Amino acid sequence: DIQMTQSPSSLSASVGDRVTITCRASQSISGYLNWYQQKPGKAPKLLIYTASSLQSGVPSRFSGSGSGTDFTLTISSLQPEDFATYYCQQSYNTPLTFGGGTKVEIK
């Protein structure tokens, strides 16, 4: 199975901050990397697919980059509604696997 490692596991930030979350795959997954946002009691929501494509309806302050084994999710200016947990997930092969999550909290 491909292991997905996210860092940090949590961070504290203020509204307006630029936030970067990283995800590393245990082997090359080309660009088959997706990012999700999850709020308490809700299903995950797709933000970015295939590393850098913005899902329809997702604000442009979210962006993704990377290929191979190293990927990044960036929130350019953190908004109050962005406080949540973020997960990366590889869709290169089955079993599809997720990172452990990054909880973004209010500073």
Added chain:
Amino acid sequence: QVQLQQSGPGLVKPSQTLSLTCAISGDSVSRNGAAWIWIRQSPSRGLEWLGRTYYRSRWYYDYALSVKSRMTINPDTSKNQVSLQLNSVTPDDTAVYYCASQKGGGGMDVWGQGTTVTVSS
């Protein structure tokens, strides 16, 4: 717009079978290009992909090794839904279960509302 509506019991006794259904609206379970996925989430396991089914001239099934011997995903074209059956459950199967749709090789863009399943006597 595609919507997934989950149904099924929230409490299952140990050794019994967990059965959940995911009703699809706005799309077809047998449409080429879509895959229908079951995922669960628990504090101990995080987000765990359980399996998927998809139609490409015939039905295909993939299962996670951790549940392969106990799990069945069944598409129902007459009801446009997909179901999950997990046999011989233990307390370790306690989790929130989600169905989701995946388009091509990308992410899972539509999710069900989730079903909290507790395995307890």
